[in-house]
Amino acid sequence: MKRSRLAAALIFGSIAAMGVALLAADKPEHPSALFKQYCIKCHGEDGKANTPKGSQLMARDFTDSEFQASKTDAQLIETVTKGHEDMPPFGKKLTPEQIEGLVKNDVRGFKKK
Numbered sequence: 001m002k003r004s005r006l007a008a009a010l011i012f013g014s015i016a017a018m019g020v021a022l023l024a025a026d027k028p029e030h031p032s033a034l035f036k037q038y039c040i041k042c043h044g045e046d047g048k049a050n051t052p053k054g055s056q057l058m059a060r061d062f063t064d065s066e067f068q069a070s071k072t073d074a075q076l077i078e079t080v081t082k083g084h085e086d087m088p089p090f091g092k093k094l095t096p097e098q099i100e101g102l103v104k105n106d107v108r109g110f111k112k113k
Contacts, residue, residue, distance in 0.1 A: 034098055035106040038090060047110035057086040062110035076103045 031045060042054040047062035049055070060067055071079075080099045083089035090099060 030109040031106050032101065034094070034102055038093070039102070039106070042087075047107075059087070062107050063112060065112055068108070068111045073100075073103050073108070076107055 031040070031047070035043075036045070040051075042051060042057055042059040043049050043062060044051045044054060049059035049061045051059075053059070062068070077096075077099055079087065080094075080102060081089060081091035081096075094102070
């Protein structure tokens with residue numbers, strides 16, 4: 001009887017662990033490697049723009065709920081592509097798909113839930 005309970009517990013534990021691993025695999029890394037390469041210097045790893053360069057350039061705080069609510073994905077994609085004020089354009093360095101991923105996964109990933 002103890003062996004069957006032990007076996008059942010091991011099987012259940014293995015299935016649960018696989019499920020957690022699969023869920024984690026579907027979720028994009030946040031912040032992404034592209035965010036770390038191109039955005040972190042100004043916006044910081046936490047998205048709050050509390051960096052020397054971010055403070056100097058008055059970079060946007062991506063965790064700010066007013067900012068998140070006031071901008072559409074299309075507006076953010078255009079800003080990343082063409083640049084805005086002190087922010088340089090990334091349209092020649094990144095593909096449209098990469099920029100869309102940065103907006104939808106990274107910038108929106110800082111949105112408070």
